[in-house]
Amino acid sequence: MAVDTLSGAFGGATRKSRSYNLGTPLVLAAALVLLYLWLSTQQLDSMEARVLSAASIRDATLAHLTLTAISTSIVVVIAIPIGVLLTRPFARWLTPWVMAVANVGQAAPALGVLVLLSILFGIGTKIAIVTLVFHATLPVLRNTIAGIQQVDSALLEAGRGMGMSRRQILRRLELPLAVPVVMAGLRTTIVICVGIATVATFINAGGLGDIVVAGIKLQRTSILVTGGVLTAVIALGLDWLAGLAEKYVRPQGI
Amino acid sequence: MSDIKLVNVTKQYDGQPLPAVDGVTLDIAAGELVVFVGPSGCGKTTTMKMINRLIEPTSGRILLGGTDVMSIEPNELRRHIGYVIQQIGLFPHMTISENIQLVPGLLGWDKTRSRRRADELLELVGLDPVAYRDRYPRQLSGGQQQRVGVARALAADPPVMLMDEPFGATDPITRERLQNEFLRLQAELRKTIVFVTHDFDEAVKLGDRIAVLEERSRIAQYDTPERILATPADDYVASFAGSATAIKRLALIPAERLPGKPLNVANGLPTLDKGGSARDVLDLMIRWGTAQVAVDGGKAVDFETICGLLGDDHGR
Numbered sequence: 354m355a356v357d358t359l360s361g362a363f364g365g366a367t368r369k370s371r372s373y374n375l376g377t378p379l380v381l382a383a384a385l386v387l388l389y390l391w392l393s394t395q396q397l398d399s400m401e402a403r404v405l406s407a408a409s410i411r412d413a414t415l416a417h418l419t420l421t422a423i424s425t426s427i428v429v430v431i432a433i434p435i436g437v438l439l440t441r442p443f444a445r446w447l448t449p450w451v452m453a454v455a456n457v458g459q460a461a462p463a464l465g466v467l468v469l470l471s472i473l474f475g476i477g478t479k480i481a482i483v484t485l486v487f488h489a490t491l492p493v494l495r496n497t498i499a500g501i502q503q504v505d506s507a508l509l510e511a512g513r514g515m516g517m518s519r520r521q522i523l524r525r526l527e528l529p530l531a532v533p534v535v536m537a538g539l540r541t542t543i544v545i546c547v548g549i550a551t552v553a554t555f556i557n558a559g560g561l562g563d564i565v566v567a568g569i570k571l572q573r574t575s576i577l578v579t580g581g582v583l584t585a586v587i588a589l590g591l592d593w594l595a596g597l598a599e600k601y602v603r604p605q606g607i
Numbered sequence: 608m609s610d611i612k613l614v615n616v617t618k619q620y621d622g623q624p625l626p627a628v629d630g631v632t633l634d635i636a637a638g639e640l641v642v643f644v645g646p647s648g649c650g651k652t653t654t655m656k657m658i659n660r661l662i663e664p665t666s667g668r669i670l671l672g673g674t675d676v677m678s679i680e681p682n683e684l685r686r687h688i689g690y691v692i693q694q695i696g697l698f699p700h701m702t703i704s705e706n707i708q709l710v711p712g713l714l715g716w717d718k719t720r721s722r723r724r725a726d727e728l729l730e731l732v733g734l735d736p737v738a739y740r741d742r743y744p745r746q747l748s749g750g751q752q753q754r755v756g757v758a759r760a761l762a763a764d765p766p767v768m769l770m771d772e773p774f775g776a777t778d779p780i781t782r783e784r785l786q787n788e789f790l791r792l793q794a795e796l797r798k799t800i801v802f803v804t805h806d807f808d809e810a811v812k813l814g815d816r817i818a819v820l821e822e823r824s825r826i827a828q829y830d831t832p833e834r835i836l837a838t839p840a841d842d843y844v845a846s847f848a849g850s851a852t853a854i855k856r857l858a859l860i861p862a863e864r865l866p867g868k869p870l871n872v873a874n875g876l877p878t879l880d881k882g883g884s885a886r887d888v889l890d891l892m893i894r895w896g897t898a899q900v901a902v903d904g905g906k907a908v909d910f911e912t913i914c915g916l917l918g919d920d921h922g923r
């Protein structure tokens with residue numbers, strides 16, 4: 354369970370310095386510059402010019418970021434408390450059931466879920482967010498559980514032996530020590546959100562999917578490439594930012 | 608006041624055919640250091656953890672200063688019993704000082720007081736507060752971590768301490784140093800201490816009394832180190848005490864207490880350093896091939912004195 358993300362987190366734990374990894378943003382900036390230069394060498398027809406106008410790209414990007422930010426926040430608010438709950442002795446028996454639901458959530462085809470939900474509840478941003486949350490909950494949930502479970506039982510016993518209450522043990526030992534693993538899950542969630550937010554366009558919820566789909570419908574490579582590159586840059590850029598944030602919220606000493 | 612009484616205490620883990628602790632009865636006086644010694648799996652840790660209710664006994668009673676521990680709220684009880692776990696267990700995300708301040712914090716001490724206390728304790732266990740207080744546990748060696756573990760258990764000045772192989776994971780030299788410092792500390796603090804080890808020599812060195820435990824924590828013998836070495840209750844205890852028990856007994860007799868003759872200054876005898884034992888005297892004699900050794904304080908100890916020390920049980 355969560356082996357990939359766990360090893361990622363522990364790999365990070367050995368990196369002690371808080372130096373920024375500037376390679377990623379430089380590469381991403383270079384990609385954007387290249388895209389811009391390449392587009393300026395193209396003869397854009399009126400349709401291309403409309404879709405690739407600054408305003409259109411800005412609106413799509415903003416919508417995409419908004420979808421991602423809202424869904425990720427909701428995932429955090431839902432998945433961390435549930436994950437914590439599922440590690441408590443009285444609720445542990447529920448864990449396999451909840452994990453099964455979360456697994457289905459991640460495995461079900463996003464477009465299918467989106468269409469199904471929109472048939473049932475109508476179209477629009479809200480339904481897009483519900484779909485995103487449904488798909489992106491698993492990594493944070495799984496890593497919250499794994500992060501708490503990986504805490505050395507000797508530490509919990511030391512805490513108990515010193516007279517810490519269950520709540521104090523959770524707040525002062527289990528949660529801080531789980532942070533690196535939870536953060537690794539959060540990064541996965543963010544990347545999934547950015548990717549899946551591209552299908553929001555099918556229910557009129559905007560985002561970079563608008564540009565990608567326009568590229569396909571109009572059969573314009575320039576549009577298609579722009580939508581693809583922007584999506585990738587946002588995914589990688591947010592992942593980098595989250596990595597940066599992780600260094601700051603990770604407790605010192607571990 | 609803070610004496611400990613175990614009365615017919617039994618612990619039966621679920622799904623085990625036999626109890627892990629079977630009807631143990633034991634008195635530990637206030638201020639006494641009692642060592643539980645026995646082979647791995649004999650129930651030392653289980654017996655100890657029942658005292659601070661980390662494990663609940665299946666039957667029997669445990670009294671702390673005359674009060675049944677089952678009548679005390681567990682967290683409250685534990686905050687007043689120092690506890691050093693077998694695996695040290697310093698919290699990696701807290702500094703050394705924060706680790707030590709934890710129990711004072713739980714007891715509601717104010718920040719300045721517990722910070723001062725942490726410094727004082729670092730000093731006490733031989734670590735410079737300025738150099739160590741803000742470090743994280745992983746920045747300390749194993750031996751230093753064990754000192755901090757002891758300091759953390761002492762933080763709120765508990766009258767009772769439970770120590771589960773606190774010097775387990777160190778090399779023999781560090782271990783000996785920690786033991787010596789610990790004895791010095793205990794001479795000063797006079798806590799009621801339950802100390803678990805499976806190293807018999809450590810038990811002899813540290814214990815006021817030793818409980819030699821067999822399977823299921825049954826007490827094979829409960830007595831002073833001298834008496835366990837001199838008159839082991841049965842073959843099991845004898846085998847645990849190992850060979851050369853006479854020599855081990857000599858180690859318990861401080862050289863200062865040996866009778867000696869006034870020392871002729873110019874005789875060039877090998878001289879024993881301060882703090883040595885009768886065993887060290889004998890060792891010097893053998894090493895130098897002399898029948899006399901000078902002991903700090905200006906006396907000469909004879910070979911015959913050493914030979915006569917163990918009284919009349921040399922027929923054993």
Ligand SMILES: Nc1ncnc2c1ncn2[C@@H]1O[C@H](COP(=O)(O)OP(=O)(O)OP(=O)(O)O)[C@@H](O)[C@H]1O
Nearest residue numbers: 620621623627646647648649650651652653654805
């Ligand atoms: N939670 C548990 N459930 C079932 N059996 C246990 C449990 N804890 C300990 N035991 C068993 O009880 C016995 C005593 O264990 P205990 O940990 O007290 O031994 P110990 O003397 O401290 O050993 P060591 O020197 O290896 O630490 C062992 O046989 C062990 O397998």
Ligand SMILES: [Mg+2]
Nearest residue numbers: 651652693771
């Ligand atoms: Mg043990």
